[in-house]
Amino acid sequence: MIDSAYEAILPILRDDWGYSPMNLRDLRYFVALADTKHFGKAAERSFVSQPTLSAQLKKLENYLGVQLIERQPRRVTLTETGAKILPLARRILQESDEIISLARNEHDPLSGKLKLGLIPTIGPYLLPLVARRLRKQLPQLKVMLYEYQTQQLLEKLRDGEIEVAILALPVPMDGLESRELYHEDFNVAVPNNHPLAKKAHIKLDDLSGETLLLLEDGHCLRDQALDVCNRIDVKENEDYRATSLETLRQMVAAGLGITLLPDLATRGPFGSGQGLAVKEFARPVPTRTVGAVWRKSTSRTEAINAMCEVIKTAMAE
Template sequence: MNLRDLRYFVTLADTGHFGKAAERCFVSQPTLSAQIKKLENYLGVQLIERQPRRVALTEMGTKILPLARRMLQESDEIVALARNEHDPLSGKLKVALIPTIGPYLLPLLMRKLRRKLPRLKLMLYEYQTQPLLDKLRAGDIELGILALPVPLDGLEARALYREPFTVAVPNNSDLAKKANVKVEDLSGETLLLLEDGHCLRDQALDVCGRIEARESEDYRATSLETLRQMVAAGLGVTLLPELATRGPFGSGQGLTVKQFARPVPARTVGAVWRKSSARTEAINAISAVIETTMKEIKK
């Protein structure tokens, strides 16, 4: 069966006239005639009674007409649905961020995202790097924002901004008094870290790998905020990504945040998505928004 034939049939039923129906369908009369006959043949029933002066529906035609109408209407619905959301910058988009980025980056982004991509409905999730990548590959989410590099198989990545690390020390620490802190200054300090699974933990270990800072054996924080509490309580020092030290998250309450001296250790934050993703346009648009937002902040 063919939707075109159904359209011919419905038009013929409406006009009661092969010639007029053909005209309305923008085909010749013999074409419509032949297709109607083909449809009747396929269904094995006569739909139309060809009376001399007009055509009339048979009982079967009367029964089938509303069904045909509904099908055509639904096909129009599909087209309308597709055409309406033709815009690649609309619809839902599932985005996940790692916990050490999400809470600090999103507040900076949301206003601009809403302005630049008003039709994009972002569904936001928070996962650690590995689960995020798994869900990305599984198609559960479309875009991940995390620290690069990560193993990319079937995935594509784009660096968005460089995020310096800072060091958070108790107010009463000697380090709190220095103008800036060199990585080596951390030698001998007790290093507080997040629990396993957080990439920040690995990054911090990486930064401090060459020196002799000791990781605290007893405590592993589950979030940057608990980590911050632990530093303020004087249990040790820790590295914080710069965004987690801005605004309300800065120094204070027993804790001092210090810049690193050059070369400033940093991590690269980027976007990751499936190579095969159908939403690359939206992904690029979001990436661009993040990039420009971060550039503006740096100034």
């Protein structure tokens, strides 16, 4: 009886003693492949050779006794079982990272890496204003930067791939916490030969009848601009949808229509000129709220709050 019981738990003991073919490294390889859908890109992301990554994933499949990946020429997809295991693998890796982070935070909570994601209509304009301050005031904190549209940013945040996101509020807050950082006015960008370019301030009703240029679907700024203009007779130019604010700027300069730009995207080198004029709204000025969002379960709260303080102070000056 004792011998049979021992034989039953022997595989578990071997796992606990480190003899198991499955480990965190293999799960990271699996998640990297699921994200990139490409063995070469997954290997590059994991800092190993492609044969090494492929061999380790094959060992993982053999250990589990199931196929996780469908290997086809120039195409990689997950099996039904692989798709079910993927969120569990992400959760295990997230928790393991939290353990490491928690241990490090006991020594210095304002040190180590902090993975920060930003939406494209904020990142390029906010970072030049705060990057130097962050390095100076939080010298031991290495901020890793990522850029995604809002929905993908929230998915990355919940999956543990980033630790904090800066985006336009509000957003769905299930399992998340947020903090307002600053309020940002909207301005109007018009061709420099447009009649509105001569006005000191533009009323919302002045935009009635104008052709509005917007970002493509997925950008929250698109929805915000539509929300601002929903009370007036303004028509969207559906033949042109930009992928970035800089493309929008060029489209306006080419005379294809007008657009709304957040204030940070109109300062310094991003202001009037090059065929367009940027005009302020008359009061009440439409605005958006920019804030930070993070998981309630994160162990990096102190570092996140310290970073938020730097950004909030910089934007208040």
